[in-house]
Amino acid sequence: MKHRMVIAVLSLAGFFVSLYLWLWKVGFLGTIACGDGGCETVQLSEYAEFFGFSVAFLGMVGYMVLMAVSLAGLQPHWAARREPTLLLVALAGIGVIFSAYLTYLEAAVIHAWCRWCIVSAVLIVAIFVVGATALIRARTSNIQHPTSNTHP
Amino acid sequence: MAQTMNLKMFYFAFVALAVIGVGAIWMARGGGGEPVEVGPVPVNASAFPGYVMGSDSAPVEIVEYADFGCSACAYFAVLTGTDMKNRLVNAGRVRWRFRDFVGPSHPNSLDAHLAAACAGEQGQFWAMHDQIMFNQQRWARDRRPDRAFRDYAAAIGIDVSQFDNCVDEQRPIPQLQASRQEGIDIGISATPSFVIGGRLHVGAMSYDSLVVLVERAEAAARQ
Numbered sequence: 257m258k259h260r261m262v263i264a265v266l267s268l269a270g271f272f273v274s275l276y277l278w279l280w281k282v283g284f285l286g287t288i289a290c291g292d293g294g295c296e297t298v299q300l301s302e303y304a305e306f307f308g309f310s311v312a313f314l315g316m317v318g319y320m321v322l323m324a325v326s327l328a329g330l331q332p333h334w335a336a337r338r339e340p341t342l343l344l345v346a347l348a349g350i351g352v353i354f355s356a357y358l359t360y361l362e363a364a365v366i367h368a369w370c371r372w373c374i375v376s377a378v379l380i381v382a383i384f385v386v387g388a389t390a391l392i393r394a395r396t397s398n399i400q401h402p403t404s405n406t407h408p
Numbered sequence: 409m410a411q412t413m414n415l416k417m418f419y420f421a422f423v424a425l426a427v428i429g430v431g432a433i434w435m436a437r438g439g440g441g442e443p444v445e446v447g448p449v450p451v452n453a454s455a456f457p458g459y460v461m462g463s464d465s466a467p468v469e470i471v472e473y474a475d476f477g478c479s480a481c482a483y484f485a486v487l488t489g490t491d492m493k494n495r496l497v498n499a500g501r502v503r504w505r506f507r508d509f510v511g512p513s514h515p516n517s518l519d520a521h522l523a524a525a526c527a528g529e530q531g532q533f534w535a536m537h538d539q540i541m542f543n544q545q546r547w548a549r550d551r552r553p554d555r556a557f558r559d560y561a562a563a564i565g566i567d568v569s570q571f572d573n574c575v576d577e578q579r580p581i582p583q584l585q586a587s588r589q590e591g592i593d594i595g596i597s598a599t600p601s602f603v604i605g606g607r608l609h610v611g612a613m614s615y616d617s618l619v620v621l622v623e624r625a626e627a628a629a630r631q
Contacts, residue, residue: 261418264418264422265421265422265425268422268425268426268429269425269429271429272429272432272433275433276433276436279433280611281479281480281483281611281612282480282483282487282612283480283483283484283487283488283611283612283613283614283617284614285433285436285617288611289436296597296598296610296611297597297598299480299611300478300480300598300599300600300610300611301598302477302478302511302514302515304479305479308545308549310479330415330418
């Protein structure tokens with residue numbers, strides 16, 4: 257259960273990071289707090305769009321889904337089941353791959369670093385690690401005590 | 409029982425964090441980094457000066473460096489540009505100068521700038537600007553964007569054969585290159601960028617944010 261709480265909080269943080277970048281992009285926020293201008297360069301590049309959607313917007317949606325799954329996983333009906341954690345790890349895994357691709361673009365193609373994007377990348381990796389660790393622990397626990405606990 | 413208590417505490421903390429997050433975003437409106445001083449934008453009399461809307465006597469000039477292919481430029485045009493035109497430019501407070509800043513990375517962007525410039529040859533740059541910006545989703549990744557631009561040319565009532573001739577000959581290319589170079593010379597690296605009262609602002613902005621910057625520039629102009 258605890259890992260789902262942690263993931264919910266991390267997803268909330270990721271949602272606000274994405275929201276901040278998206279609101280800046282559509283012009284709701286005046287200037288972006290970024291330091292060296294890298295956020296502007298990255299966010300205004302063609303790579304900030306993915307199949308016609310703003311990457312920041314996709315991030316918002318992704319974190320919202322993670323948040324919804326983790327909160328649903330805290331409900332009594334799902335609390336003892338492992339499916340929500342499996343889904344969280346699978347979704348976060350997609351997020352990690354996408355973040356790795358975006359980080360590669362920053363380093364090798366755009367040649368600028370967006371600090372908020374790096375924060376988001378760290379958050380999605382953390383979500384993946386927390387979820388995966390919970391799954392591994394549950395599996396180890398099941399092997400050691402096969403009858404005492406069948407859920408993460 | 410203990411687990412229910414833990415869950416309640418978690419929900420309380422979660423909602424508190426959400427409220428803090430919303431507050432932080434709200435506080436960030438108009439905040440963030442400081443704009444860069446760039447001084448007056450040099451307008452080379454012998455070079456192409458860009459497209460101008462508004463009165464010569466307007467106290468503030470907004471120079472926009474934009475790429476028709478950039479989505480943030482379209483956001484600005486759609487969400488802020490119309491208000492800016494109706495409430496600032498038409499009111500005589502602002503003169504809007506559009507400078508082409510064609511980036512290398514947006515597909516079809518050069519074609520869009522050519523189309524706008526060719527409409528400009530017939531005195532209809534701004535009408536084509538609006539068509540291109542408001543319909544960016546249609547042409548931005550189209551394999552044949554020229555069809556969309558021809559439709560827009562017909563819609564705004566210009567001579568389409570003359571427009572085709574201009575596009576085919578790529579007559580505006582030198583002015584597009586010169587405009588981009590002038591932008592680079594004053595430090596433009598991303599679009600949209602705005603020079604308002606000698607300060608460079610990067611990224612789209614809301615009408616409310618824009619008005620604040622215009623009021624500052626008006627106050628500076630009065631001194």
